[in-house]
Amino acid sequence: MKEVFKILIVDDEKEHRETYRMLLESRGFIIGEAKSGDEALNIMESEYYPIVLCDVIMPGLSGIEVLKKIKSDYESVEVIMVTGYGGVETAVEAMKIGAFGYFIKSHNPEELLIEIEKAKKLLNLQKKNNMISTKKNKERYLYQSKNPKMKELLNTLEDIGQSSANVLLLGESGVGKEIIAQRLHDISKRSNMPFIAINCQYYSTNLLESELFGHEKGSFTGANEKRIGRFEEANGGTIFLDEIGEISQEIQVKFLRVLENRKIERMGSNKQIEVDFRLICATNKNLLHEIQSGNFREDLFYRINTIILEIPPLRERKEDILDMINFFIDNYKMEFKKDITKIENETLEYLLNYSYPGNIRELKNIIERMFVLCKDGVLKMEGMESSTAKNFDSHKHFDILDFNLARANFEKEYLINALKLNDNNITKTAEVIGLSRRQLFNKINEYNLREFMS
Structure with missing residues (x-):
């Protein structure tokens, strides 16, 4: 699959925006447009563009001001400045602030394409390095534990490696x-x-x-x-x-x-x-x-x-859950580029006490779902009370049922909750709980769960 690469064109002159659009779309780029610096910054808040092509002289916010704001707020965005004038002082100022390159409108468009390809290669290299760094951090984190059983296992790995x-x-x-x-x-x-x-x-x-x-x-x-x-x-x-x-x-x-x-x-x-x-x-x-x-x-x-x-299983590693929650939150902050300020107290209590039948994969899925739905910077799990996640007292009274009936009741309730947590997406639910899609279909039919999925 061909890589999709997006570029935001910022220029107050419509004909210039259209010229750049035709040139860049012919090379396979996805193009966004802004006719002012303010509009560009508003677009950047809601949509990620790795490369910005920005005119220097515009009404309102100048290109230099837009450049300063982008480089301040978006570390992984490269800006190429464009102008109809070849002022050396402006070019030097832009490069000092952090512009990737500088293109004069009267020059050969191939020069602009060369600059864009250079910026694209740099961004891909940065992305690769970040992935390597993330992988190393992930390994360092996931290969340590406060749990005695897990510590013993990790020590054994070193012995047999x-x-x-x-x-x-x-x-x-x-x-x-x-x-x-x-x-x-x-x-x-x-x-x-x-x-x-x-x-x-x-x-x-x-x-x-x-x-x-x-x-x-x-x-x-x-x-x-x-x-x-x-x-x-x-x-x-x-x-x-x-x-x-x-x-x-x-x-x-x-x-x-x-x-x-x-x-x-x-x-x-x-x-x-x-x-x-x-x-x-x-x-x-x-x-x-x-x-x-x-x-x-x-x-x-x-x-x-x-x-x-x-x-x-994760339910036997309760002492590791908080670290895992923080780890996944940090990862998704980078992936979703969302400013998450905190996690709701009741939600955190729920996550710390939940039994996780789907283990680490389920915890990761829960955190990801909260990130997707989060709108106010606070992670929360709507409609799920933390008290339901607390372990039952083993001395409390319960009715003794036939084992097969008890197992069937548990499976039915478990599947209903798993499907609900994954928005009744059968493929995603099957992946989270470790069944094949066909096996989950059979369980849904066996327990007549479709009425709970509407």
């Missing part, structure tokens, strides 16, 4: 299994090679085989070109297979052969390709139960579980 032993990560959906797998890769001797993550639940058997092993052109209908599989792509590095308990018996047999021989064959080919990767698997299923049920091969289970690590 340099080995190539297969690792099986256990834990509920949303606890951060991929983050732990990434950490293992980053501290290993394979850290300079690829880290490839696959969620096995997302693919049918045929698609998963093609995704893992690759295929030759013409090997099946729709195989219009050769495809390198993820095992081959991960050569020298680490492959992380999430939801390993979801793969079919057919794929299990082929996967076991790969682990035994360290060779693969692309679909449609009999040529063997050697592969060398560290394997990390994860599941929220009880694989021993799956073995007893005939759904998972026992020999494969013992090949993937050289080391087993169990990640505690």
Whole structure:
């Protein structure tokens, strides 16, 4: 998909704005217009433009004043000044304030395009560096904990990081299994090679085989070109297979052969390709139960579980929740560019006491939803009282129901709340609670939940 890049043109002369618009739209840019400095600043408050093309001389606020305001308020915006006059003093002043460049209207438009491309490259580089910095900060934060169980797990990671032993990560959906797998890769001797993550639940058997092993052109209908599989792509590095308990018996047999021989064959080919990767698997299923049920091969289970690590659910890490809340708030402040002044006391109390069946993923989703809906700078969770999140006293009286009926009642209430929290968006809800979209559809039909979704 081609990158969309936006430019705001600020000029009091309509014909100049139209000329720039035609020139830049022909190059694929998305253009906004403002006929004055005040209008430009108003637009910038509600819509993000990474590049501003601003005339120097305008009625009201001058271009220099607009430049000062933009550079003061928007660190990641580059401004190119435009004028019909080639005054050196004005150019020097603009550059001192922070203008990226300076273009004279009578010059060749190609000069302007060159300046814009330079600014675009700089912004992309800054964005990349910010992503790297954010990733490092994210890693530093998520790889520390005040919880004893999590501390022990993180210490174990350091102990096994340099080995190539297969690792099986256990834990509920949303606890951060991929983050732990990434950490293992980053501290290993394979850290300079690829880290490839696959969620096995997302693919049918045929698609998963093609995704893992690759295929030759013409090997099946729709195989219009050769495809390198993820095992081959991960050569020298680490492959992380999430939801390993979801793969079919057919794929299990082929996967076991790969682990035994360290060779693969692309679909449609009999040529063997050697592969060398560290394997990390994860599941929220009880694989021993799956073995007893005939759904998972026992020999494969013992090949993937050289080391087993169990990640505690968020409800058992209450001492980490406040730090996580602050972490996600800081991240979304940058992403949404919203000035959040505080989080409502009742909302914070709710978040600190909630049990999080969807774990870290659910907490992240809740914070994101509050950011999207926030209009006054105060994060709040409308219609949810903090008292409902408090743990029930284990000594309080409750009616003993048939286990299956009690489980059904819990599932129904849980799904109603999860759907409501995600605006009845089935795809998003399924992702948050760790079900496939099809599984959630089946649950909705089983418990007749559509009446609660209107």
